[in-house]
Amino acid sequence: MSRRKDRKRRRDGWVSSTPRPENPPHPAVLALSEKHGPPPIDLRQAELLDGFGYNKGEYAKRPIAHNMPWHVSREDLDYYRSVFAFMCDEPGSLLFYLYPVALEFERDPTLEASDGFLYCLDMSxxxxxxxxxxxxDAAAFAEGLNWILNVRGPDWAPFYQCPNLIPLLTGEHAEQVRxxxxRWR
Structure with a gap:
């Protein structure tokens, strides 16, 4: 067996054996993401679509196996942070990544992928x-957006440019965003 196939076999074995997290935050959002997994277009495939005709794989070197939302790591989101626009043709892929992006954003609000992800959700x-x-499903989607909004703190600027998502926002910060x-318009 080649080294590449052996690495893939070990990685896929690790991913398939990773259990579902117990007592996850926002279980409805997780259920929505699970419903749309594995994504038709994952982060690596989106990177390859980004460079179609130019990218021969040199920018998509990080291997991934996103079968479930909890298989997505912060490192994956950092490495492939600006590729969500290439998932717009398969909107189920965006729904799959809602939970991992919101969860990692909650853990660290400096996650660069979050802004581009919101814009792509709005566009799609x-x-x-x-x-x-x-x-x-609609309630879980709105819950995921509000989860991101509440974690953002006073920096709600990415939502200002998402007119399709603003009506779904609720809570104390929603009116300020509206x-x-x-004012921006």
Missing amino acids: YEELRPLLREAE LQAQ
Whole structure:
């Protein structure tokens, strides 16, 4: 067996044996992400789409196996931080990454991937709506957005440029975001 195949076999074995976290924060958001996994386009595939015609894989060297949302690591999100726009053709991929992005953002609000992720959710909102027909899915999506909003603290600027997402925001910060977004227009 080649070294590459052996590494892949070991990585896939580790990923498949990783158990679901017990008592996760925002279990409805996790359930929504699980429902859309594994993603049709993962972070590495999106990176390859980004460089279509130019990138022969030299920028997508980090191997990943995202079968479940808890398989996504902070390192994966840092390495492939600006590729979410290349998932817009497969909106289920964006829903898959909602939980990992929100969770890692809660752990460290300096996560660079979060802003681009929000913009892509906003751009793809019309394509996402059919996937959110069930009331619990729509509620979980809104919960994930509010989770990110509440972690942001006073820096809500990324939401100002997301007019499709603003109506889904609730809570103490939502009205401030709406007022500021109106000033920007």
